Amino acid sequence: MHLNDTPQEAAFRKKVRDFLNQNAKPKDADNLKAARAETRESEADGLARAKKWQKKKAAAGYAAITWPKDYGGMGGTAIQSVIYNQEEAKYHLPRGYFEIGLGMCIPTLIAYADKETLTRYVKPALYGEEIWCQLFSEPAAGSDVAGIRSRVKRDGDDWILNGQKVWTSGAHFSDYGIIVARSDPDQPKHRGLTFFFLDMHAPGVEVRPIKQMSGGSNFNEVFFNDVRIPDSQRLGEVGEGWKVALTTLMNERLAVGMGESADAGDLLEIARDLETENGPAVKDAHIRAKIAEWYAESQGLKYTKMRTLTALSKGETPGPESSIIKIVSARKMQDIGAFAMEMQDMAGVVSDGELSPFGAAFQQQWIWAAGFRIAGGTDEILRNIVAERVLGMPADIRVDKAKPFRDLPTGR
Amino acid sequence: MHLNDTPQEAAFRKKVRDFLNQNAKPKDADNLKAARAETRESEADGLARAKKWQKKKAAAGYAAITWPKDYGGMGGTAIQSVIYNQEEAKYHLPRGYFEIGLGMCIPTLIAYADKETLTRYVKPALYGEEIWCQLFSEPAAGSDVAGIRSRVKRDGDDWILNGQKVWTSGAHFSDYGIIVARSDPDQPKHRGLTFFFLDMHAPGVEVRPIKQMSGGSNFNEVFFNDVRIPDSQRLGEVGEGWKVALTTLMNERLAVGMGESADAGDLLEIARDLETENGPAVKDAHIRAKIAEWYAESQGLKYTKMRTLTALSKGETPGPESSIIKIVSARKMQDIGAFAMEMQDMAGVVSDGELSPFGAAFQQQWIWAAGFRIAGGTDEILRNIVAERVLGMPADIRVDKAKPFRDLPTGR
Amino acid sequence: MLADHCPLTAVREILESNKTHNTKLWNQLANMGLLGAAIPEKYGGTNMNMLELCVIAEELGRALAPVPFSSSIYVAAETLKATQNENAKKHWLPKLASGEAIGTFAFSEKAGAPTFANTNTAFDGHKLSGTKMPVPDGMSANFVITTAKNKKDQAVIILADANTPNVKRQNVRTIDPSRKYATITFHDAPAEILAEGDKAEEMMDRILNRSAVLFAFEQLGGADAALEMAQTYARERFAFGRPIGSFQAIKHKLANIYVKNQLARSNCYYAAMTLGSQEESADLAIAAATARISASDAFIFAAQENVQTHGGIGFTWESDCQLFYRRARTLSLVIGAQRRWKERLVRLLEMKNVA
């Protein structure tokens, strides 16, 4: 397991630290409070701060450590990228604006676009001047990613796009997007798709924020009404969009972030302050047993990530086994949130940060976790992935592989 | 919910009690110990005792309360049958020899056999003179009950049976059996089956006990080597065996008994005697929480059974919703057994009844429960039944319904 | 039955506004005589019986009804029925039965288990001082039943008029704004005793036992409604060319919900029978705790896995999934967390000594 840096890695880490120390402020000890302060910042302020920082970071070569130098990258290793991220996480720096563009969109361009296109788009993305989003999910294509109904029709040198996407992170501040749409509904589901990138400011593109159960709006619906896309913005062959989409999706699980969440140690901390009907909560054997179980799970996740890191450092590509991290942590977030509310007893319902222990962090995470168990692959889809791709179980029986897409039964 | 008898029911209950008081000995307060004493009795002794008792019971009309009087029954109601069973359970009486015959086999005969056959077989079964077993399961037909490979071929007025059955309760002391076998492998799975009853002493029938994980042998394998069955012993039409089998299976879930198992109250009792590292186990909040959860589950099961009873008393037929009883209780048995072993700590491994609390009942039930979660429908099959038949969920996609049986892929 | 009078849009209206409750529904319940169903005729009720009240509670639960029924009827009316303070009974019970007044209870002061031992609220014989938080329906209540200690450091259960200048209240943000909560501060507020010393402990047991059964029915109604919502969606939503309800992952999830709901239903029925019997049954406390534990478990699980069954759409603000998700958790905490009910159950079993 990768716990200690090699001398080269240590040297790189030092260089990174020096850079960060010169340009950013380290986080307080109390991460949860700091994280909450950041969430109070307006999005416009956050975005401006993020763009400024991204420019600095790109200039120093850290914005795309593993990319070839030709594209403005550092030509570094995956482990260097991990080291950079580990260090950056210790500083108060804006996050969440460029990850999708640089982690999923531009790599797909690099794999499929021509030199001219790359010359035009890569650098502005890297320097935070243009932001990208990913337009895959649709109301009828969630877990079933290929069930796409957005239509493109050829019209001379252009394509005309109609339809709707959903759950698009950052669509409202993005300049460009990558999209997969159905070009031929007479083909079977996976064969009639074509892949493009498009201008999010083009006529006919309408972005509407989705209000989530949690009250916030981190995602959008995007509607397309006769949007014109030049054929030069097509990536891959006509009808081969699914193949291109798979390239993008390979990176998705790594890009879905988890944020800071209250964990076993935090439960132990509030247990010190709370009373049960029989005395201090911290003396309650049931509470102690649950803390121990979640602590063991959290440590298991922590060292599982380190094992992935070790694999990276040996040049291996992390596979579908990393799905287990989200399966475990989303459910743990939900359960820990609920359990802390139980410990708070009647006052567990209070979500006012001034009145509730830990600034109501447990209540917030209990709401959020309901979505986290779904976003980026439901618990159920991820278990299928683990069973099929890691354990070699046969695929589910498929009834939608051979028929023309237009003949597949649909529900609501 | 049916908690109190109607006056008619109370009168019947009194009559039953009088009969039982005259003929049997009530159980001690300590059921677990009494139950264990019975299990130490040899099977031959138990069988002899059971036959004697069955004769008395049949003569008094209690052996088949709900059957029409024509067949030696009492012509009574389902609720009377339940009342009888409730009362009988309070006495030391042998059980487990005639339930399958009278609960599943003879009712199938009554539905499909001619008068002559019934005259010959019903009374001896009722009086315990002849014992019946049910031969459905096969090595390749467990959860998939219709996947039967035993073959029958027509030969003049007879059929010749070859193949193997498994998990046959009581085959080693049975005189007759009902069986379903494949008469036409070119038909789809459910259409090429034919149903018979047969003489278990016929040449070519070989019974071998199965030794279970628990060490005991309550089930058998039965091998058929050119066993000749007269066509007069066929029940239902040729190729319609599945329809007949469904009649039998309708009754199965009610016939699978649960036996006495240690429950939440027993955990509370041993908790009084055991020490944790921090003092008496009965003061441990974790142990208390688990006891409360299992108590609530047990009471839920108890009153669910009473609700079924209420439905019965109103003349309704209990449906697949009774599957939940086994889903919950099998798993609870396993978990409670394991938890009690945890409470016993290092000595939890001891299965010697003289050294282990409660005569090692928890250890025994932990072993047994592993089988109980499988017998009479696995947890997984029962959840499917509940979801499809109670909640109206669509059936699993079936790949084995239309093809000829001989073309279906087989594993081991 | 209530679904006609109270669609989920009415719940959402309260969730998204500052309104304390749905006054139209509240008036309808009053007009139908349902508020006084278990209040003696002598005090303005219709005195049907407790079973009637269980049925109403289940229907309120199904509809996630945004009205102060539980605070006012399960708790306040049931408490008043038991007090020997005849003045309080005569004054308030008829008003509860007619819906003219709303009553509530205020036991919690801060995070953690509220007990008589750790209360910081004091009653000097005439005036009450202290702060209670969170108080369900605290903004709309006309009076509050609360816990305190008297000058001899004994437990007391107190009734205080909420509409006096010495009572300050403020809305408190909770995880379920479709039912409003408040912080209530009493500054030498005029108040009267409902029970004192051992009698107060007994009355608290009675409050917990009786309201537990009624809340359990409300939870049961919610659990079944959440299951039905998930069932409908699983049949109608297609993925991979088939209804998602044909996948075992969804199928078995729904079967697991059904199992919990059925166990809860059975325990609720039994508790209702003990609650409905003439004599205060010795079994009531055990049956109430049992019903409460399994109904909390059922509703929480059903609401949570209803979101999961819906996938992304279930996490949106417009989806009704959130209404169940929030309410299930609130109801599980309103008269004390599950863990406390489990402890209570085992204590009762030990006392019965026949567990």
Add this chain to the structure above:
Amino acid sequence: MLADHCPLTAVREILESNKTHNTKLWNQLANMGLLGAAIPEKYGGTNMNMLELCVIAEELGRALAPVPFSSSIYVAAETLKATQNENAKKHWLPKLASGEAIGTFAFSEKAGAPTFANTNTAFDGHKLSGTKMPVPDGMSANFVITTAKNKKDQAVIILADANTPNVKRQNVRTIDPSRKYATITFHDAPAEILAEGDKAEEMMDRILNRSAVLFAFEQLGGADAALEMAQTYARERFAFGRPIGSFQAIKHKLANIYVKNQLARSNCYYAAMTLGSQEESADLAIAAATARISASDAFIFAAQENVQTHGGIGFTWESDCQLFYRRARTLSLVIGAQRRWKERLVRLLEMKNVA
């Protein structure tokens, strides 16, 4: 690697006989130098390192090896390495390394958590009296490391020769006869001190920490072997015309096993690193408890759901499912139940105060 030397038929042979262990495998382990892998050369070992021992433990776990390796090496040898009783070290360590002697530990006296406080075994300075039950490998052991109180009522850890007339032993029936246990009674048996008073408490911590890591690896090996057995069967067994592994009920069950096994593996690796470091790391106790908790959980779940995946055939005596089912439970209890390790972990986190 061990699968060649120790197929599951060898495990079954012990299960079904009165033999204490597989002597052939035991001799092979000795000849390969594996018994002395972590014993210093000075005492007859090869002094590779603790990581080596972890690897061996995992392999023993995979094979469900029916040998007294854990008692003799994880516990007895590791305890002797820490004692200041040089005579005991010199006498027994070389014999453990060569396999000439088997050592074991006897902490439990009856059902419930064994502690120094509740031990009824007494050591008068020379002789030991008391009864221990159940003692793993108690029938084959040449000596026993046990707990007692001295005349000053202090904790002591004692080593007693098992082959004297003052030591009586009797086989005890357990849930896993593929590893034999005994009741051992000491009647004024000659014995010597390994540690006393605070030192005894410290030594017990050391025993628990170090053996927990090694047992965790053994459990991990077993968990992975049980998962592989279930995987193979799920691919090969057909029902309804398709492999049962194509049904989500089975698929997700196996995914859940895999998840637990991976978490356990990660925790084991970290614990091995703290165990392997030169200094007795402050993190060892926490890492050991963490690894122990997740490995117990993983093996129990994998073994249990392996039976379920197999269906009826899995419940037969001939099926190897039972070997895993039994062993998983035995290993989870051998150095104390999971619940006790959870309590220990939280105590350690509190002491560290940075949880």
